[in-house]
Amino acid sequence: MKVKQFPFSIISVDFDNGFEFVNWVLKGYCDRNNISHTRSRSYHKNDQAHIEGKNYQSIRRVVEYDRITDPKLVVMIDNLYQNEHRLLTNYFYTTLKLKEKVRKNGKVKKTYEQAKTPYQRLMESDKITKEIKDRLTKEYMRLNPAELQRNLRKKLDQIKDYRLVTVLNHATPPKKL
Numbered sequence: 274m275k276v277k278q279f280p281f282s283i284i285s286v287d288f289d290n291g292f293e294f295v296n297w298v299l300k301g302y303c304d305r306n307n308i309s310h311t312r313s314r315s316y317h318k319n320d321q322a323h324i325e326g327k328n329y330q331s332i333r334r335v336v337e338y339d340r341i342t343d344p345k346l347v348v349m350i351d352n353l354y355q356n357e358h359r360l361l362t363n364y365f366y367t368t369l370k371l372k373e374k375v376r377k378n379g380k381v382k383k384t385y386e387q388a389k390t391p392y393q394r395l396m397e398s399d400k401i402t403k404e405i406k407d408r409l410t411k412e413y414m415r416l417n418p419a420e421l422q423r424n425l426r427k428k429l430d431q432i433k434d435y436r437l438v439t440v441l442n443h444a445t446p447p448k449k450l
Contacts, residue, residue, distance in 0.1 A: 278359075280395060280405045285309040343439060349432050357425040363391045365418045 286308060303310045341347055367388035375382050392413060395401050 280401060280409060283308050285311065287311045346432065346435060346439070349428070349435065353425065353428045353432070357421045357428065360412075360416055361418065361421050361425065364413050364416055365390060365421075 283306075286303065287310070300310065302308075341350065367390050369385040369388050371383060372386045373384040375384075389397075392409060395409060396406060
């Protein structure tokens with residue numbers, strides 16, 4: 274987690290109960306940086322439904338549910354996340370925020386705010402300084418979403434190809450000379 278990339282202070286991080294997320298290294302990092310951390314409730318699968326939906330779009334389609342242990346694959350995925358994925362997600366992909374949830378006669382009616390990108394939400398916030406807003410706007414103005422999308426697809430293909438070769442290499446016994 275590169276806290277310096279965030280245009281605001283990180284107060285808390287929330288994880289599901291998977292040990293792949295909550296570990297002593299991350300706990301130590303949070304403790305050293307005064308970041309509180311919480312976990313979702315055990316056996317409540319919908320606690321992290323919003324995040325799980327994003328995980329599917331972001332990572333599950335690429336690496337499925339495999340454990341990522343290959344250092345080269347980690348570098349490839351980190352590069353994708355730190356560049357194209359981060360920029361597209363924060364500047365161009367809109368999200369809905371629940372405005373109101375009303376239960377009437379056993380039915381739930383949900384009302385949502387207008388869909389906006391995280392960038393748009395930050396620009397509307399009075400808690401973000403003008404300096405940070407100017408920096409974000411400058412970054413936004415230099416971005417080309419079509420180019421980012423092409424680069425993202427190219428990197429996803431490289432990751433898939435690398436995974437395929439790696440799987441085939443492990444499945445095929447070495448040839449005897």
